[in-house]
Amino acid sequence: MACKIIPPGVDLHIHTTASDGSCSPWEVVQLAREAGLAALSITDHDTVDGVREILSVGVPSDMKMIAGIEISSMAPDPYVSKGSFHILGYGIDPESPVLGEALEGLRQARQSRNPKIIARLNDMGLSITLAEVESVAGGAVVGRPHMAAVMVRKKQVASVQEAFQGFLAKGAPAYVEKGRIDFKNAVSLIRAAGGLPVLAHPVTVGLTPHDLQGLLADLASQGLAGVEAYYSTHSLELTQFLIRCAESLGLLVTGGSDFHGKYKAGIHVGVGQGDLHVPFDCYANLTAALL
Numbered sequence: 196m197a198c199k200i201i202p203p204g205v206d207l208h209i210h211t212t213a214s215d216g217s218c219s220p221w222e223v224v225q226l227a228r229e230a231g232l233a234a235l236s237i238t239d240h241d242t243v244d245g246v247r248e249i250l251s252v253g254v255p256s257d258m259k260m261i262a263g264i265e266i267s268s269m270a271p272d273p274y275v276s277k278g279s280f281h282i283l284g285y286g287i288d289p290e291s292p293v294l295g296e297a298l299e300g301l302r303q304a305r306q307s308r309n310p311k312i313i314a315r316l317n318d319m320g321l322s323i324t325l326a327e328v329e330s331v332a333g334g335a336v337v338g339r340p341h342m343a344a345v346m347v348r349k350k351q352v353a354s355v356q357e358a359f360q361g362f363l364a365k366g367a368p369a370y371v372e373k374g375r376i377d378f379k380n381a382v383s384l385i386r387a388a389g390g391l392p393v394l395a396h397p398v399t400v401g402l403t404p405h406d407l408q409g410l411l412a413d414l415a416s417q418g419l420a421g422v423e424a425y426y427s428t429h430s431l432e433l434t435q436f437l438i439r440c441a442e443s444l445g446l447l448v449t450g451g452s453d454f455h456g457k458y459k460a461g462i463h464v465g466v467g468q469g470d471l472h473v474p475f476d477c478y479a480n481l482t483a484a485l486l
């Protein structure tokens with residue numbers, strides 16, 4: 196019987212302990228190896244510390260890595276994102292001063308946002324302090340998943356998911372807006388740092404396929420370089436639709452799991468919920484476009 200050999204895949208969307216993942220950058224590299232991947236990208240929120248950590252020691256010879264970042268942004272008019280509108284930056288220079296300054300601004304915005312979320316939780320009767328959350332985050336960029344983890348530990352909720360649904364998610368009572376960079380500025384910033392901007396997890400933008408196609412066309416005309424078609428929670432139909440959109444608009448296709456370790460239960464490096472496979476070409480085409 197003929198045996199179909201699936202070439203090694205890649206995972207271009209991974210969070211580490213530098214932001215709100217629960218595995219360190221080196222643990223993530225190890226997990227990527229164990230999953231048989233050929234390449235990975237660390238794409239933490241608002242920091243390149245995880246990327247730096249791997250680069251400072253050297254990427255293992257059996258693995259390829261592309262530097263990444265994930266920036267919270269806003270859909271340009273007239274589109275309104277119903278959920279997260281995030282821009283990934285690939286191939287950025289982690290030492291870029293202009294990028295470093297912008298990321299520092301986003302981290303400072305978190306420092307004014309985080310106490311507001313904690314105050315809302317306290318107002319709702321939950322005993323939780325910023326110190327507890329910062330201790331869980333361990334010096335990393337503090338995000339809502341760290342707050343959810345404290346709430347789980349203190350048995351205020353049964354799971355991270357429950358903490359988001361009841362309190363922390365956009366639209367829930369303890370949600371506070373975060374620092375964002377508008378789309379045009381996110382594109383300029385990523386390109387100024389030598390990288391390529393890619394729309395992350397289009398499913399979370401929450402538009403109909405028709406509107407999503409219109410949005411992608413507008414974003415492409417404003418400097419977007421690619422779209423994350425392969426994603427843990429994308430249906431096969433959505434992935435195929437996004438690949439067709441990318442082909443017609445001249446956009447690159449990328450993909451990744453959005454692994455966060457214990458903060459996103461059921462999502463694994465390389466395979467997402469079990470059925471994700473991001474072709475090596477996604478990595479190869481991205482790196483070729485950066486040359």
Ligand code: AMP
Nearest residue numbers: 240337338339340355356359364373455
């Ligand atoms: P923050 O950077 O503090 O706004 O937190 C953003 C992170 O929270 C995302 O990257 C996800 O890891 C997580 N997140 C956002 N919404 C949800 C949700 N509804 N359920 C579980 N995790 C979520």
Ligand code: ZN
Nearest residue numbers: 210215240455
């Ligand atoms: Zn996250």
Ligand code: FE
Nearest residue numbers: 265279281395
């Ligand atoms: Fe995201």
Ligand code: FE
Nearest residue numbers: 208210265453
């Ligand atoms: Fe992410």
